[in-house]
Amino acid sequence: MVLGTYKEVVAARSTDKQIQKIAQDGGIVSALFCYALDEKLIDGAVVAGPTEELWKPAPTVAMTAEEVLAAAGTKYTFSPNVWMLKKAARQYGLEKIGTVAIPCQLMGIRKMQSYPFGVRFLADKIALAVGIFCMENxxxxxxxxxxxxxxxxxxxxxxxxxxxxxxxxxxxxxxxxxxxxxxxxxxEQNGCKICLDYVAELADVSTGSVGTPDGWSTVFTRTDAGETIFKAAVEAGVIETKAIDDVKPGLGLLEKLATDKKTKAMKVIDDRKAMGLPVPYKASSEKEDPLANI
Amino acid sequence: MSILARIKAFLGMEAKPEKEALEEEVEKVAEEKAKPRIGYIHLSGCTGDVMSLSENYDILAELLTNLVDIVYGQTLVDLWEMPEMDLALVEGSVCLQDEHSVKELMEVREKAALVCAFGSCAATGCFTRYSRGGQQARPDHESFVPIADLVKVDCAIPGCPPSPEIIAKTVVALINGDMDYLQPMLDLAGYTEACGCDLQTKVVNQALCIGCGTCAMACQTRALDMNAGRPELNSDRCVKCGVCYVQCPRSWWPAEQINKDLGF
Known part of the structure; x- marks a missing residue:
C-alpha cells in the first residue's frame, strides 16, 4: 500500500476564484483552513507564512482567511511548523489547531500524540492536520x-x-x-533520503498536485476527522471534486512516484544499516511489506 | 525473570487483545486480583513529576481508589519501614554524598519488583547534572546521578516533568497489559546521558535531521531554536532532560503504535 491507509481519494479544487489564482494547485489547503476557520472547527492554523526574505517561509499562526491566503503556495525549503504548534496552544491560546505539514513533520506530530513524554496538553488540540505530498525538501x-x-x-x-x-x-x-x-x-537535504512517505500517510487529509490536471489536486481523506471536515467543505460548496478515475494522469503516476521514493529510501536505509549508522526504520529484511513506513 | 515476564507478573495477566474503557477496566481489575502495590520514592528532584501525575484529575480518584495501592511514599503513606512493592516510581536523581538517598535507592531495588525512573531527574539526571556543590546546608552534596548509575532500572519516563498524558497513557497501558506501548519506556531505561546536543551528534551529524521542528516544540525550557532548518541549542538553558531527542521522529519510530492510534 504505497499510498497509505485512506478512506477516499478524489480530484478536487477550491471553488473560490481568488484561491484558484494564488494557490499552488487546487488550493485545497487554503480552502480547507478558510472553511474550518469559518465554521469554527479550528481556532487557527499553523502555516508556512511569508517572512521579510522572499521565498524563506517561517511557521506562522493564521487566525483569519486573509492570513491563510498570505501563506498560499508551495515553498521548497524549511518551515519547521511543528515548532509553532506549542506556541499556537500556549501563546495564542488555541484549543483547536489546524496545521499543514509535510510527511516528516506529521511523523513528529503523530509521535508526539502517541508518546507525549515532555509535551503537555497539546496532543488532543490538533484538530486538523493537512499533509502535502513531498518528494524531498x-x-x-x-x-x-x-x-x-x-x-x-x-x-x-x-x-x-x-x-x-x-x-x-x-x-x-x-x-x-x-x-x-x-x-x-x-x-536536497540528506535526511529526506531515508524517508518512506511520499503522500503524507499520517495526515487527516493529504493533498498534492500529482495525479490530477493543472489547477486541480489529488486529495486523500484518511482519518475520521479528516473525512468529516473534507466532506463538509465539499457539501458547503467551497471545494468541488471529480472522480479520480475520470482525470489524467490519475493514481497510476502517484503510485509510481510513491514506489520510487520508497524503493530508493529502502536502499539507503539498508546501506546505512550495513555501515552501522543509526536509522529509526526497519531494514527490508525485518518487515513484511518492504515499502511500509515502519 | 525478564522484564517482560516481571511486568506480566506484576499485572497478573497476559496482554489483552482489545483496549477497553478505563472505567470497566477499573472494576474488572479490582474484582479479579489484588491491586498492585506501588511505592513512590522521592530523591533529588522538585516534586514536579508527581505533581504532573496528579493533574490527571479525571482518572486520579479511580486510580488511587480502585486500581492501585499506594503502599509507600513520604507524605502519602504513614509508614517508616519500606514494604515489598510491585512497582516503585522513583522521582529525582541520587546524590552520591547523601548516604540516606543511596541506602534508600538500594533498598528500593531490593523491595520492588519493578523500578521506574519517573521523570528526567531519575532517568537522566536532568538539571541536577549541573550541581557543583558548595551550598548550604550540605556543601559536600555535589554529585547527582541518574538512578540507573547505581541500580538496575526497568523502565523510564523522561520529561521535566513528564506530561500528565504520558503518565495516564502509561498507567492505562499497564492496566491493559499493552507491552507494545510500554516498550519504548523499557528501551529508554538505558538513555541516561542526555543533552540537547544529542540532536547535533545523534541526528544532524548522522544525516537524519529533516528540520521538522519537533525537538524545538518539545523542549520544556525553550533552549532550542530552529535556524536554517536545524535545531540550534542554547546550552545555558538546556537542563539535559532528553525530551528533545526522545520526541524526535528520527531517534526511534513507533510506527505500529501510531497507525493503531490513528485507526489505520
Whole structure:
C-alpha cells in the first residue's frame, strides 16, 4: 500500500476564484483552513507564512482567511511548523489547531500524540492536520543555487516556484524558466533520503498536485476527522471534486512516484544499516511489506 | 525473570487483545486480583513529576481508589519501614554524598519488583547534572546521578516533568497489559546521558535531521531554536532532560503504535 491507509481519494479544487489564482494547485489547503476557520472547527492554523526574505517561509499562526491566503503556495525549503504548534496552544491560546505539514513533520506530530513524554496538553488540540505530498525538501541555499546560479534569475522577480513534469519551474511576471530535475539532485537535504512517505500517510487529509490536471489536486481523506471536515467543505460548496478515475494522469503516476521514493529510501536505509549508522526504520529484511513506513 | 515476564507478573495477566474503557477496566481489575502495590520514592528532584501525575484529575480518584495501592511514599503513606512493592516510581536523581538517598535507592531495588525512573531527574539526571556543590546546608552534596548509575532500572519516563498524558497513557497501558506501548519506556531505561546536543551528534551529524521542528516544540525550557532548518541549542538553558531527542521522529519510530492510534 504505497499510498497509505485512506478512506477516499478524489480530484478536487477550491471553488473560490481568488484561491484558484494564488494557490499552488487546487488550493485545497487554503480552502480547507478558510472553511474550518469559518465554521469554527479550528481556532487557527499553523502555516508556512511569508517572512521579510522572499521565498524563506517561517511557521506562522493564521487566525483569519486573509492570513491563510498570505501563506498560499508551495515553498521548497524549511518551515519547521511543528515548532509553532506549542506556541499556537500556549501563546495564542488555541484549543483547536489546524496545521499543514509535510510527511516528516506529521511523523513528529503523530509521535508526539502517541508518546507525549515532555509535551503537555497539546496532543488532543490538533484538530486538523493537512499533509502535502513531498518528494524531498531543499535547504534555502540550494534554492538560491537553482534560481540565481543555474537559471541566472533575480530571486526577487520570481513569483511562483513549482516542481512537476520532471522539472523545477520558476515563474516571473513575464516568463517561465525551467531546470531539469536532474540538475537539482545532490542539493536536497540528506535526511529526506531515508524517508518512506511520499503522500503524507499520517495526515487527516493529504493533498498534492500529482495525479490530477493543472489547477486541480489529488486529495486523500484518511482519518475520521479528516473525512468529516473534507466532506463538509465539499457539501458547503467551497471545494468541488471529480472522480479520480475520470482525470489524467490519475493514481497510476502517484503510485509510481510513491514506489520510487520508497524503493530508493529502502536502499539507503539498508546501506546505512550495513555501515552501522543509526536509522529509526526497519531494514527490508525485518518487515513484511518492504515499502511500509515502519 | 525478564522484564517482560516481571511486568506480566506484576499485572497478573497476559496482554489483552482489545483496549477497553478505563472505567470497566477499573472494576474488572479490582474484582479479579489484588491491586498492585506501588511505592513512590522521592530523591533529588522538585516534586514536579508527581505533581504532573496528579493533574490527571479525571482518572486520579479511580486510580488511587480502585486500581492501585499506594503502599509507600513520604507524605502519602504513614509508614517508616519500606514494604515489598510491585512497582516503585522513583522521582529525582541520587546524590552520591547523601548516604540516606543511596541506602534508600538500594533498598528500593531490593523491595520492588519493578523500578521506574519517573521523570528526567531519575532517568537522566536532568538539571541536577549541573550541581557543583558548595551550598548550604550540605556543601559536600555535589554529585547527582541518574538512578540507573547505581541500580538496575526497568523502565523510564523522561520529561521535566513528564506530561500528565504520558503518565495516564502509561498507567492505562499497564492496566491493559499493552507491552507494545510500554516498550519504548523499557528501551529508554538505558538513555541516561542526555543533552540537547544529542540532536547535533545523534541526528544532524548522522544525516537524519529533516528540520521538522519537533525537538524545538518539545523542549520544556525553550533552549532550542530552529535556524536554517536545524535545531540550534542554547546550552545555558538546556537542563539535559532528553525530551528533545526522545520526541524526535528520527531517534526511534513507533510506527505500529501510531497507525493503531490513528485507526489505520
Amino acid at each position: 531543499f535547504p534555502f541555499a540550494s534554492l538560491q543555487t537553482f534560481i540565481s546560479e543555474k537559471m541566472g534569475l533575480d530571486p526577487n522577480l520570481v513569483e511562483k516556484m513549482d516542481i512537476g513534469k520532471g522539472k523545477f519551474w520558476a515563474y516571473t511576471a513575464d516568463d517561465v524558466y525551467t531546470l531539469p530535475l536532474k540538475e537539482t539532485h545532490g542539493y
